[in-house]
Amino acid sequence: MKRTLLSCLITAVAIVTLLFLALPVIAIFAHTTPAHLVDQLSNPVVRDAFVVSLKTSVIAQALIVLFGTPTAYLLATRRFPGHAVAVTLVELPLVLPPAVAGIALLAAFGRLGLLGSTLDALGITLPFTQTAVTIAVAYVASPLYVRQAIAAFEATDPNLTAASRTLGAGPTRTFFRVVLPLAQGGLIAGLALSFARGLGEFGATIMFAGSLQRVTQTLPLAIYAEFDQNFDATLAMSGVLVLISVALLLGLRIGLTWQRSPSKRSLYLFGPSASG
Amino acid sequence: MAALALEKIVVPLRTFSLRLTLDVDSAIALVGPSGAGKTTVLRSIAGLSRPESGRITSNGEVWFDGARDISLAPDRRRVGLVFQDYALFPHLSVRQNIEYARRHEADEYLDRFAIRHLERARPPDLSGGERQRVALARALAREPDVLLLDEPLSALDAHTKAGVRAELHDLLRGLGIPVLLVTHDFEDAAALADRVGVIVDGELRQIATPTELVAAPNDPFVASFTGANLLNGYGERADGLTRVRLLDGTVVTTADDAYGDVVLAIYPWDITISKAAPHDSTMNLINAPIRGIAEIGNRIRITIGPVSAEITAESLERLGLQVGQPAYASFKATGTRVVANGRSLPGSADDS
Numbered sequence: 001m002k003r004t005l006l007s008c009l010i011t012a013v014a015i016v017t018l019l020f021l022a023l024p025v026i027a028i029f030a031h032t033t034p035a036h037l038v039d040q041l042s043n044p045v046v047r048d049a050f051v052v053s054l055k056t057s058v059i060a061q062a063l064i065v066l067f068g069t070p071t072a073y074l075l076a077t078r079r080f081p082g083h084a085v086a087v088t089l090v091e092l093p094l095v096l097p098p099a100v101a102g103i104a105l106l107a108a109f110g111r112l113g114l115l116g117s118t119l120d121a122l123g124i125t126l127p128f129t130q131t132a133v134t135i136a137v138a139y140v141a142s143p144l145y146v147r148q149a150i151a152a153f154e155a156t157d158p159n160l161t162a163a164s165r166t167l168g169a170g171p172t173r174t175f176f177r178v179v180l181p182l183a184q185g186g187l188i189a190g191l192a193l194s195f196a197r198g199l200g201e202f203g204a205t206i207m208f209a210g211s212l213q214r215v216t217q218t219l220p221l222a223i224y225a226e227f228d229q230n231f232d233a234t235l236a237m238s239g240v241l242v243l244i245s246v247a248l249l250l251g252l253r254i255g256l257t258w259q260r261s262p263s264k265r266s267l268y269l270f271g272p273s274a275s276g
Numbered sequence: 277m278a279a280l281a282l283e284k285i286v287v288p289l290r291t292f293s294l295r296l297t298l299d300v301d302s303a304i305a306l307v308g309p310s311g312a313g314k315t316t317v318l319r320s321i322a323g324l325s326r327p328e329s330g331r332i333t334s335n336g337e338v339w340f341d342g343a344r345d346i347s348l349a350p351d352r353r354r355v356g357l358v359f360q361d362y363a364l365f366p367h368l369s370v371r372q373n374i375e376y377a378r379r380h381e382a383d384e385y386l387d388r389f390a391i392r393h394l395e396r397a398r399p400p401d402l403s404g405g406e407r408q409r410v411a412l413a414r415a416l417a418r419e420p421d422v423l424l425l426d427e428p429l430s431a432l433d434a435h436t437k438a439g440v441r442a443e444l445h446d447l448l449r450g451l452g453i454p455v456l457l458v459t460h461d462f463e464d465a466a467a468l469a470d471r472v473g474v475i476v477d478g479e480l481r482q483i484a485t486p487t488e489l490v491a492a493p494n495d496p497f498v499a500s501f502t503g504a505n506l507l508n509g510y511g512e513r514a515d516g517l518t519r520v521r522l523l524d525g526t527v528v529t530t531a532d533d534a535y536g537d538v539v540l541a542i543y544p545w546d547i548t549i550s551k552a553a554p555h556d557s558t559m560n561l562i563n564a565p566i567r568g569i570a571e572i573g574n575r576i577r578i579t580i581g582p583v584s585a586e587i588t589a590e591s592l593e594r595l596g597l598q599v600g601q602p603a604y605a606s607f608k609a610t611g612t613r614v615v616a617n618g619r620s621l622p623g624s625a626d627d628s
Contacts, residue, residue: 166350168377
């Protein structure tokens with residue numbers, strides 16, 4: 001008797017939780033008709049924001065993978081003095097308030113910033129350009145990829161790397177044929193999370209890059225700008241972002257389930273954290 | 277046969293260093309308790325860890341020389357290493373695992389190890405015995421100058437083990453390259469290797485054929501590793517023999533010469549168990565309740581007083597022996613060996 005009461009209670013709490021999470025998402029689509037939403041997608045503000053978001057996100061994620069993967073591998077496989085500091089540095093943007101991250105980027109790369117005169121001498125101006133958007137996104141989203149990559153590399157069995165070496169493969173071949181395929185699930189999961197986070201970036205971008213239509217105005221910035229002028233456009237853009245997020249999550253989960261899981265690979269996006 | 281030579285290599289372990297000089301020209305097994313640094317020796321030869329000093333050469337080619345600061349990368353040493361857990365690549369098929377070592381001749385190895393029917397399977401789906409064959413095929417596909425095996429039989433269940441052991445024995449004989457294997461099990465070592473070296477406390481205590489080790493162990497550690505009963509006592513000469521008074525008062529006669537503190541080794545298969553006192557040539561008779569009956573493979577180990585004997589299950593049934601029942605253990609004075617004399621011994625090694 002007592003037991004059924006408890007399980008009823010748990011079920012009820014779970015339903016409330018799930019409703020709380022689902023309701024806002026449903027509301028976006030319930031507010032107007034789908035046809036109207038699609039119609040809004042031809043609105044130039046929406047279209048420009050979509051292009052800016054896509055372009056900066058793709059470049060930022062490419063940079064994150066390019067720089068983050070070797071860094072994560074180093075942090076996962078080597079122990080050196082300052083290792084903990086390096087890991088903290090990697091994770092820092094995750095806990096930094098985005099607005100603070102934006103100010104920090106401005107203080108570093110802005111005209112009057114730390115590297116401002118150097119960049120100026122080279123004829124490079126970063127703030128309020130599309131490059132600035134890319135930098136802001138890369139800075140804020142990178143921890144999600146790098147952390148996951150560190151965990152994935154740490155989970156690969158060192159004996160397999162050793163076996164590869166004794167079979168005549170050098171470090172490079174070992175990395176691409178053994179380490180990378182085994183860590184791949186974790187890397188893709190990290191990339192999906194990082195992509196989703198980067199797409200939603202607001203605070204750092206508006207501080208460091210401003211909100212200029214066609215140049216630096218990403219979808220979240222456009223949503224804010226259109227909020228009191230064209231609510232339907234705002235809803236349309238929000239709908240696009242929701243759909244992208246859901247597609248990312250679903251695709252990822254299906255992809256990971258499909259893949260044979262040889263190493264300790266988790267179906268959950270947030271695997272064990274790297275360290276500390 | 278080409279040889280692998282370890283010259284005064286020093287391998288640092290957690291609390292001590294392992295020192296080893298060894299010429300491997302046939303199949304050699306290193307046995308020793310876990311934590312004795314056996315695996316580290318293999319990893320040093322393969323180039324996966326670096327000895328503190330010493331020299332490792334294969335066919336005269338220097339793989340490691342501490343004094344000249346030479347250390348070839350693992351992929352530049354022609355070595356086949358079979359890991360304890362086999363370390364097969366889980367994301368590659370059996371064929372791809374073998375092709376990893378040798379791109380074009382995987383078929384030859386698939387046939388030779390009778391694993392062609394598994395070529396498309398992935399390692400997680402294989403049985404222990406199959407995995408071992410794939411691991412061996414992969415290691416040999418590299419055409420190594422030396423084969424290293426880390427606890428080759430420990431990942432197998434008892435049922436699979438006997439068959440695999442015989443297979444492996446035949447394989448190692450036919451290879452024509454030096455083989456070094458490490459194990460904690462003397463029986464496995466004896467079954468697979470021509471010569472067996474016993475490593476204790478970072479030191480090679482004795483290296484000899486299995487028969488020699490059993491017949492003439494240098495010290496109590498070697499004796500206990502080969503499965504002997506070890507009896508501590510005090511010896512006195514009498515009538516050309518040595519009478520050893522054990523700690524529990526039992527007197528054991530040995531044909532070996534000894535005086536003072538001695539350790540006797542007696543092998544379980546040299547001890548006869550009976551329910552009544554035998555009338556025969558044996559000089560040593562222990563009468564005590566049976567302390568334990570344990571099954572070891574197809575043999576039964578029976579402990580009476582300070583000694584353990586091994587008999588067949590059939591004999592056990594015929595005698596109707598049970599724990600707690602009094603019985604007689606008898607063994608010949610000529611079947612006992614004095615393995616230590618005149619010095620105190622670290623701990624009691626009577627663990628048989």
